[in-house]
Amino acid sequence: MLLVTGATGTVGREVLRRLSGDLPVRVMARKPERVAGAAESAEIVRGDYDDARSLARALAGVAGVFLVTSRVGRDDDARFLRAARAAGVRHVVKVSAAAVEDARADDLITRWQRGNEDLLRGSGMEWTLLRPRSFMSNTLSWAESVREEGVVRALYGTSANSCVDPGDIADVAVSALTEPGHSGRAYTLTGPEALTAAEQTARLSELLGRPLSFEELDPGQARDLWSARYPAPLVEALLRSAERQRCGAKAGVENTVEEALGRPARPFRAWAEDHLAAFMAH
Known part of the structure; x- marks a missing residue:
């Protein structure tokens, strides 16, 4: 049995859609009525x-877990991992963050993720850590201003x-x-x-076929927003995370997706094509 947490979130929702109906899957959610895309x-x-x-x-009868926690500063990981170990879970695949590897990153979110990683590695269970850079889907926060004004507003717009x-x-x-082969990675x-x-x-x-303008936010405007x-x-x-990006800390490209899957990582253009309707005027 596999357990999926965070199934109503950005990544958990995609994980659930990809798990075959031939596999025994359980989904844990605070609001089960919001879960969509699961096999029958x-x-x-x-x-x-x-x-x-x-x-x-x-967790009863579960062998493997996809773990997502999002309440920064809370002890959700500690609570879950104690329960998982007591239930006999063998393997936990956890979403963390790329920033944990950056010695210059010392913000609240990164410290919290580092602590959670330490908890998992010390849990006695097999583990796999996924450390993504920012999600392409974060650009959906621009959708309303793109639809209504033809404008994107963001902090440090020339930082990669x-x-x-x-x-x-x-x-x-x-x-x-x-x-097999992912434990301890x-x-x-x-x-x-x-x-x-x-x-x-x-x-x-280019994809929308209409002009869009970009407006740079200053840190004060971003803080207010x-x-x-x-x-x-x-x-x-x-x-603080945005400032690290401005200094180039988030521009490195890894080949890990291709190494893990045998195919290249998808570019932003492909993601945007799939989600273009969100940016189109109603």
């Missing part, structure tokens, strides 16, 4: 990292990021869950090229 044979259960009993029920297609992350995750996952937000805007403009969505400590972590 998949078992969907309600579970919460704060509820030890729900974790025990979700080797962002990765979430589908590639999911493909590597499924391979790690279902095929940490995969840094990037796209095939490093792009700036201005370059992504130009590619979207993010503060409407995130608590202050997380906003400061995002600003």
Whole structure:
């Protein structure tokens, strides 16, 4: 039995779509009604990292887990890994972040991910770590302004990021869950090229067949924008992360997707073609 967590999120949703109906799969979600794309044979259960009993029920009989946690600063990983070990889970495939490898990265999010990685490596279970660069799907946050104004607004628009297609992350995750040879491996996952937000805007403009303009946000504007969505400590972590990107820390391209899957990582243009409707005027 495989357990998928985070199945309503960006990567977990893609993992679920890729797991064959021939495999016994259980899905744990806080809101099971939001789970979509699972095989008809998949078992969907309600579970919460704060509820030890729900974790025990979700993990009963499970051999392998796809683990996603997102509440920065919380001890969700510790709670889950204790329950997984008690249930006899053999292998955990966890989504972490590429920044953990950067000695200059010392923001709240990165420290939290490093601690979670240490917990998994010390759990006594087999482990595989997926360390993606920023998701190509983050550009969906531009969709409304693109549709309504023909404008993209972003911080440090001329700084490059080797962002990765979430589908590639999911493909590597499924391979790690279902095929041998991935235990004890940490995969840094990037796209095939490093792009700036201005370059992504130009590619979207070309695909949409209409002009788009790019407007640079300054750090104060970015702080105000993010503060409407995130608590202050997380906003400061995002600003520090953006500053590292401005200094070139996120421009490196890895060949790990091809090494793991036997095919190249998908470029931003291919991702954008698949999601173009989100940017088109209604």
